[in-house]
Amino acid sequence: MGQAAFGAQAVYRKEHHVQAHEGPLLPGEELALMQGLMAGEDAAIRALYARFGRPVYTMGLRLLGTRESAEELTQDVFLTAWRKAARFDPARGRLSTWLMTIAHNLAVDRLRRDTGVSRPKLVLVDQVPEAPGVDEEALVIEHDEALRAIASLSDAEKRLIARTYFRGMTAREISEADGIPLGTVKTRLRSALIKVRRANDAKEAP
Amino acid sequence: MNCDGVRELLPEHALGVAGGRGRAVQEHLARCAACRKESRDLHRAAATLSFALAPASPPPGLEADVVARVRSAAGTAPVPRRPRRGLTLVLAATLALGGIGGGAVLAGRDSGEIQPEQIQGRQDGLDAFRRLVEASRLADDETEASLAVLMSPDGGPGSGSAMAIVAPSVRDRAIVVTSGLGSQRGVFPYSVWLADADGSFIKVGTARSLATDGGFTVGRILGEDQDLSGYVNVLVRNGRGKVVLSGTLTSEVSLPTPAP
Numbered sequence: 001m002g003q004a005a006f007g008a009q010a011v012y013r014k015e016h017h018v019q020a021h022e023g024p025l026l027p028g029e030e031l032a033l034m035q036g037l038m039a040g041e042d043a044a045i046r047a048l049y050a051r052f053g054r055p056v057y058t059m060g061l062r063l064l065g066t067r068e069s070a071e072e073l074t075q076d077v078f079l080t081a082w083r084k085a086a087r088f089d090p091a092r093g094r095l096s097t098w099l100m101t102i103a104h105n106l107a108v109d110r111l112r113r114d115t116g117v118s119r120p121k122l123v124l125v126d127q128v129p130e131a132p133g134v135d136e137e138a139l140v141i142e143h144d145e146a147l148r149a150i151a152s153l154s155d156a157e158k159r160l161i162a163r164t165y166f167r168g169m170t171a172r173e174i175s176e177a178d179g180i181p182l183g184t185v186k187t188r189l190r191s192a193l194i195k196v197r198r199a200n201d202a203k204e205a206p
Numbered sequence: 207m208n209c210d211g212v213r214e215l216l217p218e219h220a221l222g223v224a225g226g227r228g229r230a231v232q233e234h235l236a237r238c239a240a241c242r243k244e245s246r247d248l249h250r251a252a253a254t255l256s257f258a259l260a261p262a263s264p265p266p267g268l269e270a271d272v273v274a275r276v277r278s279a280a281g282t283a284p285v286p287r288r289p290r291r292g293l294t295l296v297l298a299a300t301l302a303l304g305g306i307g308g309g310a311v312l313a314g315r316d317s318g319e320i321q322p323e324q325i326q327g328r329q330d331g332l333d334a335f336r337r338l339v340e341a342s343r344l345a346d347d348e349t350e351a352s353l354a355v356l357m358s359p360d361g362g363p364g365s366g367s368a369m370a371i372v373a374p375s376v377r378d379r380a381i382v383v384t385s386g387l388g389s390q391r392g393v394f395p396y397s398v399w400l401a402d403a404d405g406s407f408i409k410v411g412t413a414r415s416l417a418t419d420g421g422f423t424v425g426r427i428l429g430e431d432q433d434l435s436g437y438v439n440v441l442v443r444n445g446r447g448k449v450v451l452s453g454t455l456t457s458e459v460s461l462p463t464p465a466p
Binding site for chain 1: 269
């Protein structure tokens, strides 16, 4: 999708008279994109897909395990984004956060609904020698942030995050499975998320 | 739920595993800026993790499928969606209202022969109901539509009906239709309120005159950050502050069979 994705963004910027630049979308561009999505504009949907189609599909494939599930999830995510587009506010956060939260929530809902189905082995980006086709600058930046975040966690925290965020286990389920107090699990989850946040706050500092 | 309770849940909420408690958290976040900021930071951290997955390449045809599905939903021929039970009741109520006139039917009163001008007098309100129902159909599955029958608490004249829509995807909204109220001196303006169990009020609207059937229609679309959840009590007061009609919003309204 690499060059094609970049091309769709360039086309969208040209059609909407947005000054061309490389890298992630600016807040105003994100808002314009979402307004285009709300109106069902072909160019806006394609630009959004070009930017987020791969990470959303990746989320579906890695969490749910089959191509069919991943394709279904991808369609549902973009449809949900259309339905909720009016609620997106660039002042409150980045489009990537908003859209990937939708994708993750839908994926976890399915994970928890489809109990008993065998789950794929979790493959993180730092476990593959070279990420194939990842040439979009925005995606590279986000992969860097993710690697930095993962690296900031202890092994125990990585395992905890993997079981919740990637496997959909609740704090109570982990508490019961591991025989540790519920409050301790919650405290560790919070601590791990704060580490993730600080890992990238530090990167953004001058 | 207070701030401490919400903050204890926020990490799980951000990680997408808060389960059924997510709605309570959302309701708190809608009115608490400090917790909203904390939630935003944690969600941003969690979303970062999504990019830690080894990337996979979607099949070439998926983009076309996504575009077609969104355009279909956004276009003039939206994908048919199965209405929820509550919404079905609202649709049924709307149809019944459209047939023989508003509040009197929902209040179960025998209104006798309905004059054409009375039907016409309700038309604006009924059209508003229909628009609201259509709007709610575009919203997601968490949309709640509820109805109330309004009656006088002391056997006085008048009746009415109310509808409220609480939805995560569109602004919350309410509409109230009345009929048979008095227009004697001092009763204006009528004001319509929604109240929650804690005694907080949201004003729906004000009426300074009545239609030929002695009724009025008021509606309100709330602001982006306002939430109608919990505001189930409907009150219509006259200009003296007396409650002349009241009712409770519920999704389980039983509709009386209209007299032949």
